[in-house]
Amino acid sequence: MELEQIPHRLGITRREFMKFCTGVAATMGLSGGAAIKMAHAVANPRRPAVIWLSGQQCTGCTETLLRSHHPTLETLILDMISLDYNETLSTPAGNLAEEARHASMKENWGKYLLIVDGSIPTADGGVYCKIANRTIAEHVAEAAEGAVAVIAMGSCAAWGGIPSSDPNPTEARSVQELIQGKTSLQPANLAAISGKPIINIPGCPPNPHNVLSVALHFVTFGTLPELDEENRPKFAYGRLIHENCERRPHFDAGRFAIEFGDEGHRQGWCLYKLGCKGPMTYANCPAIEFGDVGGGAWPIGVGAPCFGCTEKGVGFTRPIHSLADVKTHAPANPFPDVNQPVGEGASAGAAALLGAVGGAIIGGGVMASRKLAQADEAGSEDSQSKE
Amino acid sequence: MKRRDFLKAAGGGALVAATTSGTAQARPNKEPPANAVGMLYDSTLCVGCQACMTECKKINGMPPEQAFGDDMWDSPADLSEKTLNIIKLYRDGDGSVKDRETDGFAFVKRHCQHCVDAGCVSVCPVTAMRKDAKTGIVTHHEDVCIGCRYCVYACPYNVPKYEFSKADGQIRKCQFCNQAGVERIDQGLLPGCVEVCPTGASLFGTYSDLKAEAERRVALQPGENTVYPRGMLNPGSGGYAQPGLPPHEKPAPQYQPEVFGDADDSGGTQVLHIAAVPFQKLGLPDLPERSFAARSETVQHTIYGGAVLPIAALAGLVYAARRSTVGKQEGDDSTGGQQS
Numbered sequence: 112m113e114l115e116q117i118p119h120r121l122g123i124t125r126r127e128f129m130k131f132c133t134g135v136a137a138t139m140g141l142s143g144g145a146a147i148k149m150a151h152a153v154a155n156p157r158r159p160a161v162i163w164l165s166g167q168q169c170t171g172c173t174e175t176l177l178r179s180h181h182p183t184l185e186t187l188i189l190d191m192i193s194l195d196y197n198e199t200l201s202t203p204a205g206n207l208a209e210e211a212r213h214a215s216m217k218e219n220w221g222k223y224l225l226i227v228d229g230s231i232p233t234a235d236g237g238v239y240c241k242i243a244n245r246t247i248a249e250h251v252a253e254a255a256e257g258a259v260a261v262i263a264m265g266s267c268a269a270w271g272g273i274p275s276s277d278p279n280p281t282e283a284r285s286v287q288e289l290i291q292g293k294t295s296l297q298p299a300n301l302a303a304i305s306g307k308p309i310i311n312i313p314g315c316p317p318n319p320h321n322v323l324s325v326a327l328h329f330v331t332f333g334t335l336p337e338l339d340e341e342n343r344p345k346f347a348y349g350r351l352i353h354e355n356c357e358r359r360p361h362f363d364a365g366r367f368a369i370e371f372g373d374e375g376h377r378q379g380w381c382l383y384k385l386g387c388k389g390p391m392t393y394a395n396c397p398a399i400e401f402g403d404v405g406g407g408a409w410p411i412g413v414g415a416p417c418f419g420c421t422e423k424g425v426g427f428t429r430p431i432h433s434l435a436d437v438k439t440h441a442p443a444n445p446f447p448d449v450n451q452p453v454g455e456g457a458s459a460g461a462a463a464l465l466g467a468v469g470g471a472i473i474g475g476g477v478m479a480s481r482k483l484a485q486a487d488e489a490g491s492e493d494s495q496s497k498e
Numbered sequence: 499m500k501r502r503d504f505l506k507a508a509g510g511g512a513l514v515a516a517t518t519s520g521t522a523q524a525r526p527n528k529e530p531p532a533n534a535v536g537m538l539y540d541s542t543l544c545v546g547c548q549a550c551m552t553e554c555k556k557i558n559g560m561p562p563e564q565a566f567g568d569d570m571w572d573s574p575a576d577l578s579e580k581t582l583n584i585i586k587l588y589r590d591g592d593g594s595v596k597d598r599e600t601d602g603f604a605f606v607k608r609h610c611q612h613c614v615d616a617g618c619v620s621v622c623p624v625t626a627m628r629k630d631a632k633t634g635i636v637t638h639h640e641d642v643c644i645g646c647r648y649c650v651y652a653c654p655y656n657v658p659k660y661e662f663s664k665a666d667g668q669i670r671k672c673q674f675c676n677q678a679g680v681e682r683i684d685q686g687l688l689p690g691c692v693e694v695c696p697t698g699a700s701l702f703g704t705y706s707d708l709k710a711e712a713e714r715r716v717a718l719q720p721g722e723n724t725v726y727p728r729g730m731l732n733p734g735s736g737g738y739a740q741p742g743l744p745p746h747e748k749p750a751p752q753y754q755p756e757v758f759g760d761a762d763d764s765g766g767t768q769v770l771h772i773a774a775v776p777f778q779k780l781g782l783p784d785l786p787e788r789s790f791a792a793r794s795e796t797v798q799h800t801i802y803g804g805a806v807l808p809i810a811a812l813a814g815l816v817y818a819a820r821r822s823t824v825g826k827q828e829g830d831d832s833t834g835g836q837q838s
Binding site for chain 2: 362363364365366367369383384390430432433434436437438439445446447448449450451452453
């Protein structure tokens with residue numbers, strides 16, 4: 112059985128391997144049954160080929176995968192998928208690397224996963240990023256045609272990232288914009304690639320677990336996880352950082368750090384007044400933190416305001432100190448309505464008591480007036496009889 | 499006296515009334531003091547953190563309230579004798595987008611509006627409600643209050659609250675954190691709610707400066723980047739110190755074109771509101787231009803001015819009473835004789 116060979120193949124114990132698969136399934140909110148399916152899928156020696164292309168990027172996205180050791184993640188990602196081309200990790204160089212990539216693409220045409228990190232320059236025919244004498248736009252368009260799906264890893268690939276911020280001299284655009292023909296530079300094979308499924312995993316860098324989870328979901332079920340309108344997996348980008356932030360109670364109670372190093376900052380209070388963009392940034396950072404560091408180490412956890420690296424129009428765009436718009440899916444419940452009714456109507460007992468008292472007064476009044484009238488009549492009869 | 503004479507006397511009374519009302523001027527709305535303080539609440543900046551409510555309770559020593567059955571948070575339903583400041587919510591449809599009238603939501607902060615021509619000050623029979631001559635803050639003085647609660651019913655914003663739960667209850671309302679024993683404005687501090695506001699949604703300043711700022715904001719083009727001060731607008735103006743946090747910059751939203759609380763809202767309020775949702779939707783009343791205080795004082799001061807009309811009316815009553823008693827004097831005597 113393939114699972115039994117895992118210790119030999121990956122150099123980890125079976126127990127560690129199962130823990131890893133369960134962890135990945137939990138990241139996506141899948142059940143324990145899914146973890147077992149994943150374990151079998153990973154244990155399958157026929158691993159899916161992955162082509163990894165890099166555009167205008169800093170290699171941070173690759174580094175974040177390499178720096179994760181949760182159990183030996185780099186071993187797992189290199190062994191559970193067949194990473195046939197990656198500029199940083201490839202053993203061969205130059206023509207050999209290019210040949211290996213083309214051979215793999217030809218062999219796995221229509222079956223491999225394409226991962227792209229880095230933005231695509233589109234100014235001046237895309238000449239600002241060239242590999243093997245061809246522009247990255249050409250490489251991506253060519254590789255996308257044979258890919259079963261395209262994963263845009265990191266903010267640069269997902270929406271443009273740092274290279275796309277003002278003044279953007281290279282007209283850096285996202286992978287999605289390129290393969291959907293929304294750039295000035297139109298790929299030659301646009302018709303063939305414009306309908307390719309694309310998953311954006313923004314972040315600078317994104318947490319490796321989010322990338323790995325998408326890849327494993329695909330390997331296991333043959334489908335992509337549920338995506339939002341910006342093609343981001345919902346399990347990772349469905350909620351605002353603000354919603355799950357560990358400092359959220361301080362926001363609700365009005366306890367804010369005003370300056371770096373002040374009393375509030377040392378006490379771990381909310382960083383909103385320092386420009387934290389958590390209230391307008393969708394990511395699962397509060398849950399799985401940054402990279403694979405662990406121990407509460409993520410920007411807000413260590414006292415640095417979130418600058419919204421995953422969010423287009425926020426990260427690398429809005430000044431770090433500027434106040435965030437507080438987005439919410441719907442306002443919180445504890446707010447009273449503008450026309451909130453206060454108090455309650457009369458209880459049945461109170462109404463009955465009041466009715467009884469009122470009735471007694473009215474009845475008593477009627478009886479008293481009647482008796483008075485009778486007394487009057489009697490009195491006048493008396494005086495008449497006296498006369 | 500004959501019927502003719504009575505009518506003459508009555509006519510004379512009417513003439514007196516006519517002349518007095520002719521000479522008494524209809525009282526116009528009052529004007530704010532020159533250095534009146536104020537607050538500008540910008541609903542579009544409010545993020546609903548409720549820090550202002552927390553700080554208000556802390557400064558004023560008020561206990562938390564649980565109107566929604568949650569024992570963990572302070573969650574009042576409305577202003578009360580334990581809640582002088584509250585953030586309320588306007589919600590329509592699915593409530594998904596902030597500051598949108600349909601299928602959206604918006605926050606509104608409610609506390610004393612500090613009317614320029616305050617109804618509560620006008621109706622108070624013992625001057626327990628006063629308008630501070632320098633700051634224009636509507637203050638309440640427990641030492642003279644008789645607990646009649648006229649102010650509660652005279653307020654068009656439903657602000658003063660009476661402690662019905664106590665035998666010797668008092669009126670409670672926001673006094674801009676400047677009441678005896680707190681005196682934050684006099685010390686050069688900001689009102690508590692302004693000091694903690696993270697976005698400058700509650701902004702302190704002089705009334706005239708704030709009015710100009712509110713008018714500047716509502717005239718902005720949506721999306722235009724603009725600077726929003728926090729804490730105090732133009733620190734130092736009017737002799738009130740206190741800078742708050744540094745200002746911040748953000749694109750302007752689509753404001754409603756009016757400012758709530760300027761002179762055409764019942765003489766104006768020193769707490770101004772601007773919002774992206776119509777004010778009536780936020781629970782702010784649509785008030786006539788003339789203040790209720792001006793209207794009722796015109797009527798009352800006309801009737802009771804110089805005590806002329808009451809004296810004339812009393813004279814008429816005395817005369818009528820005397821006439822009817824004198825006419826029946828003999829008859830009365832005869833009845834009395836019969837009874838005895």
